[in-house]
Amino acid sequence: MTTPVIYMDNNATTRVAPEVLEAMLPFFSERYGNPSSMHSFGGAVGREMREARESLAYLLGCGTDEIVFTSCGTEADNTAIRSALAAQPEKRHIVTTRVEHPAILSLCKFLERSQGYRVTYLGVDSEGRLNMKELEDSLTDDTAIVSIMWANNETGVIFPIPEIAKLARSRGIIMHTDAVQAVGKIPISLKDLDVDMLALSGHKLHAPKGIGALYVRRKLPYRPFLIGGHQEHGRRAGTENTTGIIALGAAARAAKAHIPVENTTVRGLRDKLENALLAAVPDSRLNGHKADRLPNTSNISFKYVEGEAILLLLDQLGIAASSGSACTSGSLEPSHVLRAMGVPFTYAHGSIRFSLSRYTTEADVDFVIKNVPGIIETLRKISPYKQGAPDPLSPLDTKPACGC
């Protein structure tokens, strides 16, 4: 595999920013001390870690004592839900949505199947937006936690987390948000919100893979997931990923400075790409609400073609994009997110997610605009659906969520 020339798969993972790499490198080599050690060689690493925690707290608008470093976004999500359940053993109901990442959905299905919890999976409308009335009606005295993502990884659609958190708080229910795609792309200020827990992941914001964090509101009842040493004030045992934590701190500082650019330059490039493709390719459509969306994400469906085939032809040109989520694209099922939105089968199968970053250039965008229409035309010539085959209703359309 050669390095992709044009990388438009930033919702799957991002490149480590040069300043982040530079900040973390010494902690692999000469600064390898354990922050828990009594000697100053380790203690100095601990001080750098505190600085990283301050940078992340500043990005999120929360206290440094409210951050627990984890190994990834998935661990932060799992910790949040398991903690809320363990802290309130009498409550047996979970509220989430049909469009969550597998880090939430697969855990909820596990809890439902093997632990007897009741789970409500809220639906979305054709533009991927949540029905607040349905959410309100789902809450009961038995509800232990509401877990709703801030921004969807496949469509970029943003949910109204401030309102959702307010509603949960008014009912005395713990509210967690998977903000892995939102952190670093849109402004977040937790001190003004009723959010109780928030998960993020380093590799989605230009830090490396293998580091994440969970925000836990001060005084929230909390039960650790990993039990062992006293690291993270007993909230997450295991010797800290010092290099990852230092990197996440540097990435948080870069993100704080970058958010305005994300919402002007990156958004401008995304809009240029999206508008050009929708105009140039007949029978194409945008998936997700046009306005309530992350500035870097565009999910477009091309009717009558297979997303996987489009990806292969893009790949031959050195363009890296994605069809559905990385997990869904490993199977032949159409994306659970597009299914929840009711996107017709012939469109859902031909969906491509372009996700940009601060490193995307106008030349990248122009190259994609120049090549995609021809690729779609080529594939449509050989598509079986184009020749008048009926639009088969997927038998999977009734399944609540992702099967992975």
Ligand SMILES: *Cc1c(COP(=O)(O)O)cnc(C)c1O
């Ligand atoms: C990537 C992602 C995760 C998982 O994060 P990892 O660090 O890869 O475990 C969770 N939720 C969303 C929305 C994501 O995009």
